[in-house]
Amino acid sequence: MSRIHVTTTVNGDAVEFLADPRDSLLDCLRDQLNLTGSKEGCGTGDCGACSVTVDGTLVCSCLVLGVEAEGKRIETVEGMAKGNDLHPLQRKFIEHAALQCGFCTPGILVAAKALLAENPDPSESEIRFWLAGNLCRCTGYDKIIHAVQDAAAEMRGA
Incomplete structure (x- = not known):
């Protein structure tokens, strides 16, 4: 072929x-x-x-x-990162320990970035709904949700 x-x-x-x-x-x-x-x-x-x-x-x-x-x-x-500067989502995932093995993390980061591009101030339920297609076997999702919320606030300048 x-x-x-x-x-x-x-x-x-x-x-x-x-x-x-x-x-x-x-x-x-x-x-x-x-x-x-x-x-x-x-x-x-x-x-x-x-x-x-x-x-x-x-x-x-x-x-x-x-x-x-x-x-x-x-x-x-x-x-996502620009040179040596991590994207706010990447930094917040580190700060909130929102990852363990890291296998799912790239997909979750890309999905969260797409969410924030569409909705810069999502509620917790909107974040959970948007990320429902991203499975993680290692973490509880709470740290991920909090990291996304914190990054969203920073990106909005809140």
């Missing part, structure tokens, strides 16, 4: 890669672009560990074909 040339933008950078038509976006990110922050937890879109945004929409990258990235704007967890 011939590979398809894909031109896209990932984390603000123009990139090109060759994708097998059956490759998921997750596979392309990890194997072609060496962006290994997104993880494959289930391969069926149930766990959220592979969450990225495509043109601002939160998606499970295991359910999107790599060739569908053509001309799109992809954002991964690697694009």
Whole structure:
């Protein structure tokens, strides 16, 4: 099967890669672009560990074909920090100890960033609803929720 040339933008950078038509976006990110922050937890879109945004929409990258990235704007967890400056969500996850093994954390961070882009002042129930597609086996979700609330307040300047 011939590979398809894909031109896209990932984390603000123009990139090109060759994708097998059956490759998921997750596979392309990890194997072609060496962006290994997104993880494959289930391969069926149930766990959220592979969450990225495509043109601002939160998606499970295991359910999107790599060739569908053509001309799109992809954002991964690697694009959250700017240089040595962590994104407020990343800092608050550390401050609140809102992670343990870290496997699910990249997907949760990307999902939380997408939430705050859409709703900069979410209630606890809105955060819980938005992050319901991200499963974590290690932590209780309370620390995650508090970290998102704290980051939202900081980002609003509250």
